[in-house]
Amino acid sequence: MASTRLKYLSLGVLVFQTTSLVLTMRYSRTLQADGPRYLASSAVVVAEVMKIFTCVLLVFKEHSYSWRALNSILRQEIAHKPIETLKLAIPSGIYTLQNNLLYVALSNLDAATYQVTYQLKILTTALFSVSMLGRRLGVYQWLSLLILMAGVAFVQWPSESVAGPEKEVSAGSQFVGVAAVLVACCSSGFAGVYFEKILKESKQSVWVRNIQLGMFGLVFGLFGMMAYDGERVMESGMFQGYNTVTWAVVVLQALGGLVIAAVIKYADNILKGFATSLSIILSTLISYFWLQDFEPTGVFFVGAMLVITATFLYGYEGKPSPNPSRA
Structure with missing residues (x-):
């Protein structure tokens, strides 16, 4: 009963996290506020710091809240195994790029179109799993x-509802958004898949692996922030434009990977597919009724x-779900 x-509960949290992240990210990128808009590169860096802190707390809890045990684990598994730690640099750099791209995508696409198109990650994960x-x-x-490919093609089918100069702007923005989602x-x-392979080849805790990912993610994120937004950061600070949203x-975003890990542990693919589907439906309804940035078509x-x-259908035969342990 408790496991049920x-x-x-894990699926409910996944639906909430997935839906609310997409909607709040879209809302935050389109909100007309006084002063400068927050820097997406800065948000990625702060999220990585939160992930590291949360995973350290989880490792601390796993070892009965012992500071000595925590210190020993971090030294043995990270400091004393530099080669193993360096293996995480590749997926970490890619995840950092991906997180930045999602801000670009949601600055140019409505939440519903983004949610549906982003499910192409099932296709890419499957192909990389095979290869x-x-x-x-x-x-x-x-x-x-x-x-899946047919469905995404239908979603991206050009609409006739916009005319003239507006259509050009809209098409340009949509192209940028779709390109960001596809990458x-x-x-x-x-x-x-790379991260899954590493997890299977070692006996390290998934939380320790996430700390290693977060460390590299923080470094890559800081480099990215200074490369693209360095002048703005030096002028107004990295927290410029931050508000409650x-x-x-x-x-x-920081909690996303932890939620996926919980779902993989306690649920199965069929229920995860149900949660994904419910998230798509909720995003579509809220995008239409609340954000009012989406006009649904047949x-x-x-x-x-x-x-x-x-x-x-993909989860019908019990195949592993996309991106274990990390969103």
Whole structure:
């Protein structure tokens, strides 16, 4: 009974985290506020700091709140194993790129279109799993991937509702947003499978691995922030434009990987597909009724239903879900 409660609790938290992150990130990037808008590169850095801090607390809890045990684990698993730690530099750099791309995507796409298109990470993860891990996909998995591609193609079908000069601007913004999502899907698939391979080859705690990822992510994030927004940071600080919504985005992004880890531990792929589908539906409804930045069309709904069907079908034979332990 307790495990059933944990299963549905973890799924409920996943639906909440996924939906609220997309909507608050979109809202934060389109909100008209006084003063400068917050720097996406800065938000990525702060989220990494939060992830590291949270994972350190979880390791501390795992070892009965012993400072000596925590210090010993961190020294043995990180400081004394530099080669093992360096292996995490590749997925960490890719995750950092991916996190920055998601801000670009949600600055140019409505939440509903982003949510549906981002499910292409199932396709990229599956293909990298086959090529890197030698995993074999069943008939249902291959069929689901074909349905997924068809669904995303329908979602991206050009709308006739916008005319004239506005259409050019909209098309340009949509192209940037879709390109950002597609690159994020590829990076998500590769980094997720690479990270899974590393986890399977070692006996380290997943939280220790996430600390290692976070350390490199923090370094890459700081370099990225100074390279792209260095002048603005020097002029107004890295927390310029931060408000309550910004902090909500950062916290939700930081907790994403921990939520996925809980779902993988307590739930299965069928229920995770249900949670993903529910998140897509909620994002679509809220994007239409609250953010009012999305005009649904019949073609979009056909595409969304195909994507939702694909998420269920992919988990039908119990294959591992995309990006274990890290969002």
